[in-house]
Amino acid sequence: MPVVELHLIKGYGEEDKRRLGHALTDAVRFVLPAPLDGITVMIHEMAPDAYYRGRDTKTPAPALPDPAEVVRAYLAAMEARDLDAARAMQGDGFTMYFPGTGPMADLSELIDWARPRYSFVTKTYDGFDAMPGAGDTSVVYCRGTLSGEWLDGTAFSGIRFIDRFELIGGRITRQDVWNDMGEMRGRT
Known part of the structure; x- marks a missing residue:
């Protein structure tokens, strides 16, 4: 062994x-x-x-934070709409991609993109998977379901999602989001 x-x-x-x-x-x-x-x-x-x-x-360098915990804290800050706390977890050159979008670099762009789609959304997590990426990059996947409210006040739930994050030095540099929200919009 x-x-x-x-x-x-x-x-x-x-x-x-x-x-x-x-x-x-x-x-x-x-x-x-x-x-x-x-x-x-x-x-x-x-x-x-x-x-x-x-x-x-030599003295030891400080350990990096657990990348999965950084992502959890970032997502919690986003859900609470504490955008300053979320921004503090982003690294240089941060970009995010959501379904049907090109790259966005600021959380205000995400808020503007989401405004005509739904009133609010929350996430229920099924799991977080963290792993080393290329070079100094850490990769975290989180997956689960989305719940919330469409613009007309109708509730939705059980919509699958998966997010992929890249972190360098304990800060998020990229977020990619995939979900079935577009497939479910108008069905509930």
């Missing part, structure tokens, strides 16, 4: 180490058909003065 050993400079919190252990376990299972309890991950910590690179001791 696979054994993974990781050496870290002391300074990371328990949650950071837990996330590393889970990510390394998942990385092994992505390639090898090992059972979950057949994979051992050992994290060895060393004092900062016990590690040298280029004749200098």
Whole structure:
């Protein structure tokens, strides 16, 4: 069974180490058909003065935030219409694509696009999947259903959606949205 050993400079919190252990376990299972309890991950910590690179001791860089939690917080801010909080989670060059749109760079564009479509929408989440992307990018998919109210006051619910997010350095740089709202509009 696979054994993974990781050496870290002391300074990371328990949650950071837990996330590393889970990510390394998942990385092994992505390639090898090992059972979950057949994979051992050992994290060895060393004092900062016990590690040298280029004749200098080093201190650990802070851990990145959990990308799935960043996306959850962003979506919660959007649903609460706390656009300033949502903007604070966006990275340089942020772009978003919704069904039938080209790229939008500011949340005000999204609000304007949605205004003639529905009164409000909320999301119920079935799951979040986070994974490494190319280079420094993290990718998060979230999926579930949409509920809300059409402009005529009619309620809707159970509309499928999937969102894909790209994050760099813990900030969202791209959002792609797919849903069945166009297929359901006018049916309820």
